[in-house]
Every structure is written in C-alpha cells, then in structure tokens.
Amino acid sequence: MFTGIVQAAVPVVGIVRKPQLITLTLSLPEPLRGGLAIGASIAVNGTCLTVTGFENDRVGFDVMMESLRLTNLGRLDVGSLVNVERAAHYGAEVGGHVLSGHVHGIAEIVAIERPDADNCVVRFRVPAPLVKYIMDKGYVALNGCSLTICDVQDGEFSVYLIPETLRVTVFGHSQVGDQVNLEVDSQTQAIVDTVERVLAARGY
Template sequence: MSLSSPYRFDSSSSRSTTSRSRGRSHFGASCLASSVFLASWRTSRSRTPAPRNRNRSSHARGSSRLTTCVFTGIVQGKTSVISKDVIKENEAMAFRMQFPKGATENLQVGASVAINGTCLTAVEIDQENDTARFDLIIETLRATNLGKLDVGSEANFERAARIGDEIGGHNVSGHVNCVAQLESVEATDENRRLLFSLPKDVGRYVFAKGFVAVDGCSLTVGEVERGDERDSFSVYLIPETLRVTTLGGYTHGDAVNIEADASTVAVVETVARVLAEKNLELSSL
C-alpha cells in the first residue's frame, strides 16, 4: 500500500497490518435506490453537506478505487451512531455516524463505506467533525443487523479498497448473505473463541480453515459442525482483533452479519450444478 494513501488516519488501524482477523451487504440496487428514495426527504433537512473535494474525481465517475468497490475485511476501526432517523418503520431509516479523527479524509458523497460488513453509500459528509450520513432501505434492514443499531451503538467500519492496497484479509464485497447468531463465547487471557450458528443454505459455503467475514472482519474458520436445521462454525480472536473491532464485546444471542467467501461460493455452486446434471447430490460425496 502506498504510504501516501489518504486512509492512513491512524497507524494502529491502517491497511499495512498483516493481521487477517480484523475485518457490503452492498446491495448495489440498495445503495443507488436509497439515494433516489430519500432524495426529497434529505433536501428538506437543514443540514448542509460538506463541500466535495474537487481535486479527486467522484466515485460514480470513476477514480483510483477498484471498479467493484471491494473491501478487504481488515477493519480500520469503530464508528458510533450519533443520530438515527426512522423514516418508515422497517422500510427506511438514516444514520449519522461518528468516525475516528481523520477517517473521513477525502471521503466523497457517493463513496462506499462498509459498516459491519454492509456496504453503504455516504450521502452527507462533515470532514471537519469526521461524521457521515448513510441511508438504509428495506432490503438492507431485512438482510443485515444494522436496523438493530441505536444511538450510541458501535460498529466496525472499512473504507473501500483502492488499487495498490495490500489485501491483508480476503476479498469482501459487502454483500451480506445472512445474519448469524452467537451461541457461545469461550475466553482466556490471550484468546477468545466465538461459536456462531447460521442457516444451512449459507453454512454450505463455510469450511474449516476457509474465509468468512463476520460483521466485516475477515476471519479464518476454526471448526464447522453440520446440523439438521442449522450449521455452526467457530472463530478464534487474537487480542489485536478484540482491541480494534467490536467483536470483543459480543455476548450470547447477538446477531452478526455474515458474508461467505465468494470463491468458495463459486466452487460449491459449480460442483452442485455439475452433480445435478449427473443426477447426483453434493451431500452424497
């Protein structure tokens, strides 16, 4: 990663780290539709968005960002909700988030930021105070845990990767597959083991020693158990992960966003399709 990257707001949370365990549901339509759906509502607000940085081309027009707006699963820090506007219950709301000092540098309206692994579009930015506003609509609220956040809640965040950035985790799109439930926490002085359960239609993509994004954190899967109704998997967290992310504060029953590794999904679906053509089932292997 270039040392001149504008994302190096804090040396303790920069992309240069090699720790994988620090980690959009980007519903492409959701990000775009939310801006259209709430445009008239936003313009009626008294807040004035911070001026855009004219020295860089906008994300929509193409810049040095990756064209698919990929994330790496290396969480850059924690952000907190400072305001929550419910526009229509379970269908539309907006958050204003407080970021660490310098974290919104060069962030532009229309840029994507992963919040708990969910890709959201920045619709208002105040770089002086390091705050940004995001719209959430029905699909995002249905498929992720973001609707459960309240004023004061913390979430993991990651700015979109740029060409030349080090991929310290794995390719994360921000497309959340499901919400999993934390079943147990085992803690020692230096380690923590979390066990999650998730629907079987997503669990089929999770394998021991494979990748998974949990609330935006790129993690290595420990053990996997296949159940009759739900599957489960464990992850092991080092102290640095507990320090930088929100995972250290999770307790039994908490809901987390899960994104399966895209390459694993592609392999499983391809094999399943080939077997189906031969009248075989994946579970028979």
C-alpha cells in the same frame, strides 16, 4: 471492494427511521475521513453503504429495505458500536480476503470462551442455506471482519480472536445472542454452486 481488515469500531450518533428505510449517522475519526466524498463506499458492519452526507465527524448513510432484511443494521440504536472499513484502493495490501460488502445473512453468537487473557473463541450458528459454504480453515467476514473458520459442526463454527481484533472491532463488546452480519467467501460460493449445478445436470 473491501479487505476485511476493520479500521475502527465507531458509535452510531443518529438514526432516522422511516418505512423500509433508515438513515444512520456515524462519528468517524479524522484518519478515516481523508478524501471522503458524497457517493463514497464504506463498509458498516460489513455492509457496503454509500455516503449520503457529512459534516465534521458526522457521516450519514441510507439503509434500504433489502439491507435491512439481510443485515443487523436495522437493529442498531444510538450508541451502538459498528465496525467500519473504507473501500480499498488499487494497489492496497489485502491483509484479509476480498469482500464485496454484500451480506448474505445473519449469524448468531452461541458461545464465547476466554481460556486465558490472550485468547478468545467465539462460536456462531449459521442460517441453514449458508451452511454449505462454511468449511474448516476457509474464510468468512463477520461484521466485516475477515476471519478463519474453525471447528465446523452441526451448522455452527468457531473463530479465534487475537487481542488486537478484540481491541479494534466490536467483538471486544460482543455477547452471546448477538446477531452478526455474515458474508461468505465468494470463491467458495462460486465453486460450491457450480459443482451443484453440474451434478444436477448429470442427474446426481
């Protein structure tokens, strides 16, 4: 489980590409390496990945074909920055919202506005099958960052980013056209899907 509070944006320092598999190596700062073990879960751009090896600050992960299909991890290059969050432990403060790290699809940045030095508005286009889960003032995770949805219209929505979010996450470097991992809120998904099933069973 994750909370959507990104702890750092870190560089990709190694990529090994094979058919339907890549191995990513990240450079993690010391505060994020405490208690690290093989098999630990870390969210990388919001995707739950398993640690497969580590030495000093280098931490490795295998990314399989389904994750490559649904996420932006296959588009990374050496030098790319990614958001990371260690798995939450029981009793931890949930400052964002509960996330599984199971990405549903990719959203595209279609506009970035900076009305002043302290505000940034980023607009995203959502894959059509996920639009029904996007509701004004609801939650989403974008590259693992828990954010509040605003201004939903025509398959697009906006989020407002504070300076701290821009400083700590990859959004401080984002550009129009970037592909961003999207995890919809699990409670919203469950409610929408349940209502659809009930209405379909009643012939609506």
